[in-house]
Every structure is written in C-alpha cells, then in structure tokens.
Amino acid sequence: MRRIGVTLGLMLVGACQQTGDGRDAAAVERRVVVGTLTGDPVAGARVFVQCKACHTIGADAVDTDGPNLYDVVDGPVAQRRPRFAYTAALQAMGGRWDAARLDAWLRAPQGLVPGTTMRFAGLSDAQQRADVIAYLATYRRDR
Numbered sequence: 001m002r003r004i005g006v007t008l009g010l011m012l013v014g015a016c017q018q019t020g021d022g023r024d025a026a027a028v029e030r031r032v033v034v035g036t037l038t039g040d041p042v043a044g045a046r047v048f049v050q051c052k053a054c055h056t057i058g059a060d061a062v063d064t065d066g067p068n069l070y071d072v073v074d075g076p077v078a079q080r081r082p083r084f085a086y087t088a089a090l091q092a093m094g095g096r097w098d099a100a101r102l103d104a105w106l107r108a109p110q111g112l113v114p115g116t117t118m119r120f121a122g123l124s125d126a127q128q129r130a131d132v133i134a135y136l137a138t139y140r141r142d143r
C-alpha cells in the first residue's frame, strides 16, 4: 500500500457564526489540508452529491441509510448517532475521524474496515477526497 505522510489540520479563518442548519457562516473560509492537498469545500459540495444517496448532514436531519454526518470531522468513530445501527466492525476501530482517517476511509471504506455496510467503492481521486472532507468540515461544530 502506498504510504502518504499525512499532515493535516483544519485551518480556521474568520468568525464562526452558526447558520440555521448548523452550518458555519464562515464555511468557505474553512480549508482542510490532507497531505499536500488543500480541500475546497465548494468543490466538495459537488462530490458530496454521491454521498447524499445515503447521508444527510444538516444539524437537525435524520439518519437515512447511513448516519447523518453533521460534526463528523474530528468526531468519534461510530458513536455520534446513537440511534444508528453502526456495524461492530466500524465500532471496533474506535478513535476519531481526523482528516487522515477520513481520507483512508473515503479512498476505500471496505479496505479500511472490512465488513462495513458502507457500500461505496471509494473516491480514487485524492483531491476529491480532500474537497469532500473540507465540505464535511463546514458542518463541524466548534470545540
């Protein structure tokens, strides 16, 4: 497997006011760096169309085939949505969804967590992964 030295982080710029759906008003200012790539949340919103088949993301939205993804970036793996039936395989991974983890997950969900019910082939394009992670981060609650 290709190893990527992943340095990542969230660069937060600007005042963080919440909008009605729990989204950060300074969303477009928020960038996520995955490896050497900087994610663009606007491009990420277009990538997220593929995820919408199974996921909502608004603060008050319900779980559908997959768990609502509100505040998933840096959140605990398989714990945020207590009413969602996460697989034992995903729960066993534990830890948090930092950008490196999300990157590996979105590249190949079944590769990272054999037995997961996320039936999604994965995004082979690293820039698309960085973009969609940046989009997810616009729904990150400030902590």
Ligand code: HEC
Pocket: 047, 048, 050, 051, 052, 053, 054, 055, 065, 066, 067, 069, 072, 076, 077, 078, 079, 080, 081, 085, 086, 087, 089, 090, 097, 102, 106, 115, 116, 117, 118, 119, 120, 123, 132
């Ligand atoms: C075919 C349906 C489907 C698609 C498409 C899909 N997912 Fe999922 N996703 C799931 C399911 C089901 C789970 C729960 C998996 C488990 O419990 O093993 C999940 C779990 C997740 C999790 C972990 C959530 C948590 O609370 O720990 C993240 C993050 C995630 N998906 C992101 C995405 C993103 C981003 C996309 C689009 C690039 C996407 N998913 C596409 C069905 C899907």
